[in-house]
Amino acid sequence: MTEREWAILDRLKEEYGDIGSGLRFNNPFELLIATILSAQSTDVRVNMVTEDLFKKYPTAAAFLSLNEESLSREIASIGLYRSKSKNILKTCQILVTEYGGEVPDDRSRLEALAGVGRKTANVVLCNAFHKPAFAVDTHVFRVTNRLGFANHSTVVGVEKQVTERIPEDLWCDAHHWFIWHGRGPCKARQPKCKACFLADLCEWSDKHKYQ
DNA sequence: AACTCGGGGCA
């Protein structure tokens, strides 16, 4: 970690604070399902659906009283509801039969669930179980590359570089900061470098004259 | 590592 990188993290913390994931959840199960649902969708959309859904179906066992069609209807306002309902039912089945209805707290077991890849597993590990994990989605991928915490073209490469640089106790917070920054000024197209509070510390901003 | 998949978002 260079002085410049510390300064960036300081400012991110100041700006975004303990803003959290944006996904509302009360327990690991809710976070797991909400995270599966959130792929290619927005937190707002997911929260609107799950607020109601988790009241009616609070556990993996309760979800199993639904079939693919009825679950699809419940989550229809979220994208990709067909594959998501299929995956969620499969995952709930595994949770009930293998883990007594609980969500496992290690990566290999999480990634063996349906609809759960590296990113979702990392999100659950760090947010639900407070284990050291750094989830890389496209926001994180783009922002860390621009800010110089990473310089790699694959998500695995970025995860490796960032976790080697940033201290472990900041991974979970930093993940949220990068996401919120990526949704804000550091968006994919036409980023607002001129108005960005990190512009003077950002090498990428130097090279790209955006408004 | 490259490709597929299904549907949302944005130009």
Add this chain to the structure above:
DNA sequence: TGCCCAGAGTT
């Protein structure tokens, strides 16, 4: 309306 794309799964 067509292009682009995220993230999981597959090869």
